[in-house]
Amino acid sequence: MxxxxxxxGTSWWARGRVEYSGIPxxxxxxxxxxxxxxxxxxQWCRxxxxxxxxxxxLGEDSPITFAEAVLLYPAKPKEAGYLLKIVPEIGETPCAQITPRQVRALAQKLYPAASTDTWVRQVITPIKAVINNAHDEGKCPPIRIKGFSTAERVAQDKARNKLSRPERRPGSWEWIDQFSAHxxxxLAALAEFMFETGARIGQAVALRPHDIDLKQLRVMLPASKGHPAQWVSISPEMAIKLxxxxxxxxxxxxxxxxMDPRVFGYAGHNGPLKAWRTAxxxxxxxxxxxxSAGRHGFYTELRVRQGLDPITAAKAGRWANPALPDRIYAHNETPDSEVRALIRTSRVHRPGRKPLKSMNGGRK
Structure with a gap:
């Protein structure tokens, strides 16, 4: 046929054979x-x-293999490391024959003790990127691979006896002050800078002297996570520290x-980590x-502790979608017992509330 x-489900698949003059x-x-x-x-079928x-x-070239597709893909160093483990497994397989089920199984084979998030990051994402890049070159069909469900994530966490998504705790001014004292x-200026600006550590340590404009109270943060380099305001106190x-x-x-001079004196994002833990x-x-201390603390301070609206807080932290930081970077700091007390308080103090009648309706 x-x-x-x-x-x-929610996607469309194809079945059958390609025929020519009635012959498969x-x-x-x-x-x-x-x-x-x-x-x-x-359209895909046609x-x-x-x-x-x-x-x-016309006898066009044979279907492209995954290994050949990798050669077409401009992988970053970290991606290249992931692909080095993947290619020996499926390198000779034509891209058109690689299935989502096969990819998910490969992730579990390569990293049996890892979390499902690691499976997605180190196997599913690079394989999708390679095949879809080859598709853009007209070499093979594209591929869509769903991740792992919540139930699968919980089951894998149970199997390895470790949570894959522990609750992050955000920094605060109290934490920053105690940290800075030691x-x-x-390092103290670096921690305070990240907390004040919401900068990632890679952006902060990359700052050079000419990135600072003390007169205008601003710094030029490097590009990160798809966002261009941009000027970010700083407080007078931070300007003095810098x-x-x-x-x-x-x-x-x-x-x-x-290397060339750096504002905080570190070569890369790993540079301050040992001293950070010691402090x-x-x-x-x-x-x-x-x-957690910086970017998570930045958003929680503005959104939760100061009550700033999500649009303004997200813009200050350079998030394009305000829903994302509210979901990931805003951390609740109110104990559950206080929440229950607030519910009861609102019931007692609501306007026009009538006294509750006794259980027996007031009868003696």
Whole structure:
């Protein structure tokens, strides 16, 4: 039977064979089209039929394998590390034959003790990126791979006896003050800078002297997470702290070279981590990683403690979608017992409330 679409859950798949003059020229298809509508699925079927007929008649090159697709993909260093483990497993498989089920199974095989979030980040995402990049080049069909469900995440966490998404605790001014009292001036200024601006640690340590405009009370934060480099306001107090930090030229230990001057004196985002943990220990405070103390603390301070509206708080932290920081970066700090007390208080003090009648309706 010729290719035709059919609905499977919320997506559309294709089944059948590609035929030419009534004779099948491909194997049987049972594959996701990547389309969310029937019209899109039909278009995929027609394009796939044209491609296979062209290959049949003109003898076009054989289907691209995953290893060949990797060579077309401009992988970043971290992605390249993930792909080095993936290619030996499916490198010789044509991209068009790789199924979502196969990819999810591969993630569990490669990282049996990892969380489902790690499976997505280190297997599903790079495989999707490679195949869809090859599709953009006209080499193979695209692929859509769903992640893992909440039930699967909980089951894997139970199997490895470790939570994959522990509740983050945000920083506060009290935490920052105690931390700073036991940190070097550079590390203390770094922690306070991230808390005040919501900057990521990679952005903060990358700051160079010419990125600071003390007269205008602003700094040029480097690009990060798809956002362009941009000017961010700082307080007069922060400007004074930065003005009193002589720039340092850190050493690039990997290359053995001296780098250009940096505001906080660290070569990269890993540079302050050891001293950061030591400062927490010496201060006798809970260890909060830089992202929790800084970016999570920044949004929780504005949104929860100060009551700033979500649109303004998200814009200040450079989030494009205000719903995201409310979901991830705003942390509740009110004990459950106080919440219950508030519910009772609102009942007692509501206007026009009448006294409750006794259980027996007032009868003696």
């Amino acid at each position: 010729p290719l035709e679409p059919y609905q499977r 020229i491909t194997g049987y298809y049972r594959r996701s089209t990547g389309a969310s509508s029937e019209a899109g699925a039909w 394009e796939e039929e044209e491609r296979q007929v062209r290959r049949h008649l 940190a070097s001036p550079y 003005a009193n930090l002589p720039p340092k030229r850190p050493k690039d230990r990997r290359r053995g070279t001296i 927490c220990t010496n201060a006798g405070i809970d260890y909060l990683p830089p992202h």
